[in-house]
Amino acid sequence: MIYNFKATEEKWQKKWEEAGVFNAQDNSDKKKFYALVEFPYPSGAGMHVGHIKAYSGLEVVSRKRRMQGYNVLFPIGFDAYGLPTENYAIKTGIHPRKVTDTNIENFTSQLKKVGFSFDWNRVVDTTQEDYYKWTQWIFLKMFEHNLVFRDKTLVNYCPSCKVVLSNEDSQGGKCDICHSDIVQKAKDVWYLRITEYADKLLEGLDKVDYLPNVRLQQENWIGKSTGAFVNFTVKDTQETLRIYTTRPDTLFGVTFMVMAPEHPMLDKYKDMISNFNEVEAYRTECAKKTEFERTQLVKEKTGVKLAGFVGINPVNNKEIPIFISDYVMMGYGTGAIMAVPAHDQRDYDFAKKFGVDIIEVIKGGDMSVEAYAGDGEMVNSDFLNGLTDKKSSIARMLEVLAERGIGEKGVQYKMKDWAFNRQRYWGEPIPIVHCPECGIVPVPYDELPLTLPTVENFEPGSDGESPLVKIESFVNCKCPKCGKDAKRETDTMPQWAGSSWYFLRYIDPHNTECFADKEKLSYWGPVDWYNGGMEHVTRHMIYSRFWHRFLYDIGEVPFDEPYAKRTAQGLILGPDGEKMSKSKGNVVNPNDVVDSFGADVLRTYVLFMGDYEKAAPWSENSVKGCKRFIDRVWNLQEIVVDGDEYSKKLETSFHKTIKKVSEDIENLKYNTAIAALMTLINEIYDAGSITKAELKTFVTLLNPFAPHITEEINSVMNFGGMLANGNWPEYDEAKCVDAEIEIAVQVNGKLKARINVPAEIEQAEAIAAAKENEAVKAMVDGKTVVKELYVKGRLVNIVVK
């Protein structure tokens, strides 16, 4: 009996859709379960097997939850704004709207072919007016609450994409999209004040269940450090030069200070600095370098000593030289540091090169070789002398700083404010008007959505200006405040905007009054389980947690953390073990697998191929192995016998497997869950027959992985109903153990024999039984037994001398 997977899969996909079995119910007294997967960017290349793996995890959980009686929300949508579409549109002349629609259609049909149990009534598309209206609405709310500001700054600029990039999008000095070198450029930038939420984002991590490395990466990204601000004075002025340090305990070891070349105080005192021409020259040199070059560790320290501009250490009133150097950044702390060459390697390197004194204040290192960052007894430090514990030294110093009014405790974050505009066409217009009279004016809420105009030419301007600049009908408008002629902001939002709140829209996707109904939000929120890629845990997740937390603070959502649990799947590598990429030609197309082996095989394989959280290479042969398994499942029908109970032979195996599969699915151990089902099917074929009751249980357990073939068997066998809304099987803990078990017998810790004993055997009997064994006897006889151990259900160990 050949299994016709193609016809069967199409048949059941249609039946599920007709019956609406995967539609989440808004008014239900069932317990809810909200499973979220990262919605795809609908690229022209179509879906990738990586998408299939990413969605299959929670797909299995969702199908299981429905059978366990939950009301499940498992939605999908499209994160469709973005550069690749725009670039493709520029190249081909096809409008991005059209490109996007085609791609979404393609993705939809691909997803449906795999049989995912998404609720297709709730699809969101970030580029639709009824969606981005609310993206703009949230932006305006942030504006209203002073979380949006504009600043002229040196920005990371990609000359190839002609676009300003955030620090996140330009890591390593390369453009995240096209990988060209980025340059520094002065631009007007819209910022979202995410730093204001740094502490809340950090504290929120205590309330959620994220994988440990996901949590750690977010903590590192936020990068909180605690230390102190200390006010140094500048000789012959009233000026305070404020610095930030994490080591206030080393204040007596300060022998110089360093300011960032861009520090604004330099210009104020240029008349006092007799070598200001040198300062200017150094600044010009630094401005040429990108942030990336400046942060290269390997290079030698450079800098200029300021002549006539001298600092005074506030704890001992010592005069100390001040330098400028690009190893100090304007963007972190105060843009100036106190330098302690004895205990900081960077300061040490600088001091050695520029011949500055090195004063040891913590014993334990060798000042002639390198800086010492360890613990030790304080010396040369006045009131700290003799203290040996870093914590108490810092505490004592903070007390003194406070008493004398020269400093205080402080915290700093590595995270920077979020550069929020792009000079691009295919994005949400920023709803702001520039009025010559009133300045920056937000578009009124009732004028939303501010529609992205349909244009013919979406090439960016020569100077990296937005293509929208050229659309006069869009740019020219009346000021909403005073009614005079004004101009619209022409920049659009970054791709991260639409994805920052999409999970909220799934809860109420067709609402025209608000982004989502409050009652529905309280029922469905928060997301119970969010799965996606590791590459999104810092940017996307931090951004969306920030937006969500903001909405919570202004009373728009009833729960503070959006995602209760977060997991991440590992990559699927090409058959060559390398990351899949077009250029390497090692990309596997899920369509091909569905066409030649079926969706059930594809789904089973991506979960069986290895540890779900780790990367694993694609193997066509292993896919065939899963195909064999699926065919063996189909052929179970040939050995089915009547019986509405588990058979004696297989009862224990069934209970064990139900338990194993149930637990493994909850712990991302899909590979061992499938392995358990394979083991069970081997046992069934060994036994020679399967009862109807057993077959029903088997297909139910396999259903979340291979839903089509199992529905078909369920239907052919007349088991009744649809598995999609069937019941998850139960197991009896007591029946998970065989009456007779095999235990190992060791002598001196070495395996000597295996014996069969009743499962409930006591220690004494087990040891006695072990001693009966010939091989064991031979080892034990004539020797002194020192110790006898029995580990229940596992082994006996006899120690002899």
Place this chain on the structure above:
RNA sequence: GCCGAUGUGGCGGAAUAGGCAGACGCAAGGGACUUAAAAUCCCUCGCUGGCAACAGCGUACCGGUUCAAGUCCGGUCAUCGGCACCA
């Protein structure tokens, strides 16, 4: 440099809480069925020695704790990921 993870057969990977290492699958070899091939079914399959029963070795490397270590502890090496002149 700092932080984190990982290291098990020819391959992907299993192994509860310190208790039989290698489940399950792939590949490989042998056999059955077949005119033949595919498919399917059966057997073997960590390494070394032996016809064999069996013996010795074996979870990156070195050492330790323990009756017992893939698992715990100390050290070393390698690979991957994140952060990085962050004061």
